[in-house]
Amino acid sequence: MKVSTYNQEGKEIKDIELEGSIFDLELNSNLVHQVVVSQMSNRRQGSAHSKDRGDVSGGGKKPWRQKGTGRARHGSIRSPLWRGGGITFGPRNTKDYKKRIPKEMKRKALFMALSSKAKDGELFVIDNLKTEDHKTKTIKKIIDSFNFSGSILIVLPGYDKNIVLGAQNLPKVETMPAKNITALELLSFKNILITTDAIEVIKETFAK
Numbered sequence: 001m002k003v004s005t006y007n008q009e010g011k012e013i014k015d016i017e018l019e020g021s022i023f024d025l026e027l028n029s030n031l032v033h034q035v036v037v038s039q040m041s042n043r044r045q046g047s048a049h050s051k052d053r054g055d056v057s058g059g060g061k062k063p064w065r066q067k068g069t070g071r072a073r074h075g076s077i078r079s080p081l082w083r084g085g086g087i088t089f090g091p092r093n094t095k096d097y098k099k100r101i102p103k104e105m106k107r108k109a110l111f112m113a114l115s116s117k118a119k120d121g122e123l124f125v126i127d128n129l130k131t132e133d134h135k136t137k138t139i140k141k142i143i144d145s146f147n148f149s150g151s152i153l154i155v156l157p158g159y160d161k162n163i164v165l166g167a168q169n170l171p172k173v174e175t176m177p178a179k180n181i182t183a184l185e186l187l188s189f190k191n192i193l194i195t196t197d198a199i200e201v202i203k204e205t206f207a208k
Helices: 029-042 103-119 136-144 161-167 183-187 196-206
Strands: 002-006 012-017 123-126 152-156 173-177 191-195
Touching (some): 029 103
Parallel strands (some): 002 123
């Protein structure tokens, strides 16, 4: 698959041939959906936790005797019926949301997401992305030259302090090293801006 390559001024400089086994696959929506849902599930912290009647304090003895008071019978102030008592069927942090995803499925879903972006014209290849400073206006000038519409994920060959710091204050713009991208990241953004060096990292990291 041939795509245009741009410089930092957003001008087209040449065409390059992308690896067909990575950027020209047919989309299997069921596979991609399964992988993305699994990746979202694996990121759940599961930190929501409520106390049941065995966790709350107090209630060591019966509030009042069973009969003769004219009031309803109760055995403990830790009952969910009482204010400050335990929660019935509340969330517990003992639940594990993690799902195992075979490596081959993750790899195929990633390549299908890249292929989909390339075919939809939402994958932009830049020959090089370097700045002398980490100012936000420097990165904004580069991004504005492409006339993007929607959110942007900048895929870098590795960690670049100037690019990361310069982009972090821009709304709907994120950066990520190529070796860490997943189908979930790619499909969470409208546009993908990727360097030619990052494409090589993807080949080395994910392609057989």
